[in-house]
Amino acid sequence: MSRLRLKILGSAIALLALPFLTHALLGQGWVRILDFALLYVLLALGLNIVVGYAGLLDLGYVAFFAVGAYCYALLASPHFEVHWPLWALLPAGALLAASFGVLLGTPTLGLRGDYLAIVTLGFGEIIRIFLNNLNTPVNITNGPQGIGLIDPLRIGPWSLGETLHMGGLEIPMVMNVYFLFLAGVLLAIGLSRRLERSRIGRAWAAIREDEIAAASMGLNTRNLKLLAFAMGASFGGLSGGLFAGFQGFVSPESFTLQESVMVLCMVVLGGMGNIAGVVLGAVLLSVLPEALRGIGGLQELLLGRVWVDPSNLRLLLFGLALVLMMLLRPEGLLPARARQRELHHG
Amino acid sequence: MSPLLEVSGLEVRYGGIHAVRSLNLEVGAGERVTLIGANGAGKSSVLNVLAGLVKPVAGKLTYDGSLLTQVPAWQRVGLGVALVPEGRGIFPRLTIEENLLMGAYHRALGASLAQELDHVYGLFARLRERRHQVAGTLSGGEQQMLALGRALMAKPRLLMLDEPSMGLAPLMVDRIFEVIGKIAAEGVTLLLVEQNARLALELCDRAYVMESGRVVLSDSTAACIDNPLVRSAYLGEKTIAEVR
Numbered sequence: 172m173s174r175l176r177l178k179i180l181g182s183a184i185a186l187l188a189l190p191f192l193t194h195a196l197l198g199q200g201w202v203r204i205l206d207f208a209l210l211y212v213l214l215a216l217g218l219n220i221v222v223g224y225a226g227l228l229d230l231g232y233v234a235f236f237a238v239g240a241y242c243y244a245l246l247a248s249p250h251f252e253v254h255w256p257l258w259a260l261l262p263a264g265a266l267l268a269a270s271f272g273v274l275l276g277t278p279t280l281g282l283r284g285d286y287l288a289i290v291t292l293g294f295g296e297i298i299r300i301f302l303n304n305l306n307t308p309v310n311i312t313n314g315p316q317g318i319g320l321i322d323p324l325r326i327g328p329w330s331l332g333e334t335l336h337m338g339g340l341e342i343p344m345v346m347n348v349y350f351l352f353l354a355g356v357l358l359a360i361g362l363s364r365r366l367e368r369s370r371i372g373r374a375w376a377a378i379r380e381d382e383i384a385a386a387s388m389g390l391n392t393r394n395l396k397l398l399a400f401a402m403g404a405s406f407g408g409l410s411g412g413l414f415a416g417f418q419g420f421v422s423p424e425s426f427t428l429q430e431s432v433m434v435l436c437m438v439v440l441g442g443m444g445n446i447a448g449v450v451l452g453a454v455l456l457s458v459l460p461e462a463l464r465g466i467g468g469l470q471e472l473l474l475g476r477v478w479v480d481p482s483n484l485r486l487l488l489f490g491l492a493l494v495l496m497m498l499l500r501p502e503g504l505l506p507a508r509a510r511q512r513e514l515h516h517g
Numbered sequence: 518m519s520p521l522l523e524v525s526g527l528e529v530r531y532g533g534i535h536a537v538r539s540l541n542l543e544v545g546a547g548e549r550v551t552l553i554g555a556n557g558a559g560k561s562s563v564l565n566v567l568a569g570l571v572k573p574v575a576g577k578l579t580y581d582g583s584l585l586t587q588v589p590a591w592q593r594v595g596l597g598v599a600l601v602p603e604g605r606g607i608f609p610r611l612t613i614e615e616n617l618l619m620g621a622y623h624r625a626l627g628a629s630l631a632q633e634l635d636h637v638y639g640l641f642a643r644l645r646e647r648r649h650q651v652a653g654t655l656s657g658g659e660q661q662m663l664a665l666g667r668a669l670m671a672k673p674r675l676l677m678l679d680e681p682s683m684g685l686a687p688l689m690v691d692r693i694f695e696v697i698g699k700i701a702a703e704g705v706t707l708l709l710v711e712q713n714a715r716l717a718l719e720l721c722d723r724a725y726v727m728e729s730g731r732v733v734l735s736d737s738t739a740a741c742i743d744n745p746l747v748r749s750a751y752l753g754e755k756t757i758a759e760v761r
Contacts, residue, residue: 370622376608376610380608380609380611381606381607381608383602384602384606384607386568386570386591387594387602388594388622388623388667388671389591389592389594389622389671390619391591
């Protein structure tokens with residue numbers, strides 16, 4: 172067997188065994204954290220297309236996550252008495268998010284950098300405020316109360332929201348979901364890889380480097396930028412749909428600016444434009460805050476009692492980690508090939 | 518025979534600035550034409566309008582017998598109009614070969630570009646040696662070669678060059694102009710914008726002299742070189758020989 176095949180086989184086994192190991196060693200709560208980490212990976216991969224590949228700074232990315240989540244919630248809940256199946260819900264969410272991506276992209280085509288960031292930030296807030304207020308005159312989103320009793324994720328006869336019994340093996344909900352989310356992430360990674368190495372990927376890189384030169388090369392910069400927005404948004408929509416089905420409840424509160432900033436941090440910290448880096452960034456930043464919850468216990472163990480409230484200290488340490496990371500490795504943990512090349516030949 | 522490119526009544530404004538005023542210009546097929554003038558005379562604006570990067574306020578552009586005005590920038594390359602932008606505009610983090618391939622982006626997917634690459638590498642051996650290196654690591658002159666090569670990948674009929682001598686050492690400028698001459702000899706029509714008037718006048722057949730957005734003079738380059746006004750304004754009043 173070649174080394175590559177061994178590596179793939181090894182990763183596959185590790186990814187399959189991970190939830191079981193986590194469950195056995197750390198408990199069900201940590202498998203749940205893994206599930207959320209996978210949703211964040213999906214979001215980070217989507218934002219990476221917009222920011223990392225096409226170089227368009229988007230600070231309202233959570234809007235697409237919200238669109239995907241509400242799409243699922245409205246089409247699979249007692250709110251409208253509609254119950255679509257999963258295979259239709261997820262593509263619908265991704266497609267709707269993609270059209271919102273085009274909607275955001277169209278008026279911002281002429282903008283770059285800081286200006287684009289401000290407009291996208293506004294867009295993210297507009298979506299959230301709409302979700303908050305679209306309960307009158309016609310109740311569409313149920314306003315701040317959100318939508319509950321959302322149908323659980325269901326594949327054929329299996330509802331992933333319940334404990335499954337497979338040949339004597341009991342698989343709890345959090346683990347079922349892990350495998351579904353993992354499939355979504357693998358799909359997104361495959362797509363990102365294809366895009367990165369394609370003609371379109373090269374064209375995005377050219378636009379990122381010098382938009383005027385790219386336009387004078389005969390690149391249709393308008394369509395290419397819209398495509399980046401739409402592709403990136405569709406990953407966000409998919410992640411949102413999975414989130415809604417997993418939680419069983421959505422409300423505008425989940426889609427604040429903080430989430431957009433968090434996902435952007437994952438992309439930048441991991442290594443913009445590099446898939447492995449972005450995945451690593453997303454996993455680290457979603458697991459780290461949870462891991463830092465253990466600080467209270469650690470204080471007791473080392474200092475005899477809890478001196479500083481762990482919930483405050485947790486955020487302080489998280490912020491400190493971000494600052495240190497950016498000072499020491501501004502190119503990200505695993506920088507993109509092009510950046511690395513530049514640093515080594517420079 | 519009608520010219521390859523005809524511009525009439527061109528007006529370009531950037532906000533309150535009137536960059537180009539009622540400009541008329543003609544370039545015949547196979548001709549070498551230069552636009553000379555001082556900084557801010559509007560030369561680059563003309564090229565950017567022709568490439569479709571800047572929208573004019575008024576004016577008619579005719580290329581190869583059909584109206585170019587409404588054609589979007591990304592389709593113009595396919596018609597054979599290629600621009601080497603001012604300041605070169607290479608993609609620093611892409612490799613040299615990737616940069617060159619971008620020049621032929623309009624070509625159908627999967628089209629073989631080996632022949633075009635060979636042609637460019639034939640003109641610039643240095644680029645072939647370094648084709649897998651990122652373009653940002655090239656020297657200024659090499660970057661200009663790359664920008665030229667990238668434009669050639671589009672197989673242009675009309676090649677527009679915006680200040681190819683900018684920021685280059687004199688030896689490198691000579692080398693670049695030598696290649697531009699070679700390209701023109703292959704039958705490519707040239708529209709060259711230059712501040713280095715002497716070089717431009719030596720290379721080209723006809724010249725337009727622009728001052729604050731207007732064409733103030735158009736003539737054959739030979740006549741321009743003899744024109745005392747051009748000599749005093751753009752070539753320095755006297756040659757060294759005359760001083761002696």
